Amino acid sequence: MAARAGMAVEGQKNSTSAGDSRSGVTGLGTVPRDRQGEDSTGETRMIMKPMIEIRKLGLKYGEKVALEDISLDIPKQQITAFIGPSGCGKSTLLRCLNRLNDLIDGVTITGTIRIAGVDINDPQVEIPELRKRIGMVFQKSNPFPKAIYENVAYGPRIQGVSGRSDLDGIVEKSLRAAALWDEVHDRLHESALSLSGGQQQRLCIARALAVEPEVLLMDEPCSALDPIATAKIEELMADLKSQYTIVIVTHNMQQAARVSDYTAFLYLGALIEYDVTKQLFVKPSKKQTEDYITGRFG
């Protein structure tokens, strides 16, 4: 155990010392090396093929640096959490992954992000096409002011699905996947705004799932919910893990510890530490990480 931990720290050093991760022997960026060859076949596959590869990512709002030299690999079909104090850039990093930062004027992005091997900042990439593959759930639940059914059917309709039975199937499947079907199946045509906060957030998850993404980005999905609703969402995330690569931003460290497989700690726009969640929380390799998770600042 101790040896493995040491190796993890080693790997982490690679990632944080600027740029060398790219030329790293594994070519796998910052995926913790110690996991390589572990008994779980899923993990092996993950290491063979990270879903998202971020290399030397930098982002500026005008002159203000928001992210600097971030490199990390996000494994497939695992839950990866970004933690850090407010304003550390974790949401910004998340929004880079579906290019939602493009909406903001004056943003400049450097470095590369590859999702399933494709450079998403390539001008050839069709942004709507990309966003269909990268679903997102927001901090504030934001259902459309339409019927529950219409909310879920929105994405498929945009993609041109119009058959009533096709849509019915997608809506049911997505709502079931979001563990909401049993609660709403008899009132699908009521306004989505009649749902409770937790239900609205699960509806947003169902809406994101309806377009069958490969990656699900969650930007503090539980920050406005009560503990019971939060527990439901967390349970849901564990279920979804088998099919989706999930990236979650949270400033609730307990949540990160509970749900995620990997955790990245960001501070002031830089990636401080990235490791297996247990490792990072039990034995962080950086003083800053330790200070943060023990509550000394942040």
Added chain:
Amino acid sequence: MRRFWKSGDPFIWLTGGALAASILMVAGLVTLVLVNGLGFFWPSPIVRLILTDGKKVMGQVTEREKIPQPGAPPGTPDRYRIQLKVGNRDLYGADFVWVDDANVARRDFPPEAVLIERREWGNLYGFIKEVRDGDRVIAKGPEEGWRTLQADLPGATATFREIRRIETKEIGAINYAQEQIRLKIKKLGLRGQTGGPEVARLQQEMEVWKARFPELEARIAGLRRSSRETLVVSAIGENEKELPLAQIVSAYRPNAMGLWAKSGLYVSKIWEFVAGEPRESNTEGGVFPAIFGTIMMVMIMSLVVTPFGVLAAFYLREYAKQGPFVSAVRIAVNNLAGVPSIVFGVFGVGFFIYFVGGGIDRLFYPEALPTPTFGTGGILWASVTLALLTVPVVIVATEEGLAAIPGGMREASLALGATKFETTWRVVLPAVMPSILTGLILAMARAAGEVAPLMITGVVKLAPTLPIDGYWPFLHLERKFMHLGFHIYDVGFQSPNVDAARPMVFTTALLLLLIVLVLNLAAILLRNRLRKTYAYSVF
């Protein structure tokens, strides 16, 4: 005292007081209009006054006021005078007389006194003397005469209507067809074709139409001969008036009527006002053409202003890069709302009528020149001018609505793979619909009440035809039209007979208020329905 100020109570009183003052003023205005407007239709009794000098006057009391006595010592008893509508303008010269209360020796309400509304010369007050058919007297005296009048008036009215129908509809159709042929011939002439088979064919067609005139004229003459009955009325002052039955709009004896009969008459007079054509330079009859013109103008204006304003607001808020230039545009748009409306009217005349309309005439209606078709005021240009006037309202309301939509809603749509356009069309537009309707409500209210720019862009005192009729293309956007707001101005300030016209001012104002209310209510109902569907997330 300090604590009293700090408690916030004075502020509550202040706000409540401001609201109360506003309500009082609005209520006062509406009450004034209601009382004056609705009272006009009530058949008030005909009073006969015998004055101290032995003279008699008869009519309906319209007003009673204190006679000003400047310089009189305090304690002098107040003196009053009454205004009497005596009618019989052709006999007396004026419809109204003032009588001092002090000069009235006796008053009575003769039950057989009759009030006759005529198509010309206003009301006639008097007693029926006899009914004649040509030179033959067929009924004598007030009672028999009244019964005969009641029996024969519908027939005479029907004949009159038939004559009017032939004159306007059938002869109008001939005139219209002839005008069309004349324009066709002229159009051919403009192309250098002054002879040839086509021109000959058109000329022949023209002759066919012309040949139908004498037949219609003969029919009219026949109808005129068939209704020869006349009514002889003796008025106060030993005057007699003989008038054809066809000249009578309605006749009634208010002093002999019960409450029910009066109520029925009241309703029928309101109906005549709403659905009838104006008479006697707009001081009598109805205002239907003005109602029609007002509503149609507001609708055309809405059709123009909504897409324009909404698109502009969408560009400003959704697409334009926010910066000093966009801010400047926004300020300019807001200030546009403060430009005097007559300036818009002048712009409408200069740009829409002379430039655009003149251009359309040269391109599409050269055969009608020098008579302008679109190059003169018309309902289209008035509507477009008002659309320009009200476009800031729609832009501001839509922009506010767009700003109020949570950004998360747009992001949610974009994150699902929708393009910017799909997001705008499917998410933003439905959500901003209530705000658009709010803007439209304000715009409609403003447009319905606007008069100044209309006076120079197409409103007339009396429009011979409605902008919609049975001739192709049915909707005649180039036509001049009547408008309730202008009608109020015209009747109230341009009328030759101000006293007679005054009640019309109030009734027309009331009607305009009602129309604005109805249009607004319709839009508000629609908006509330949309709000129910498209309420924003409050979570």
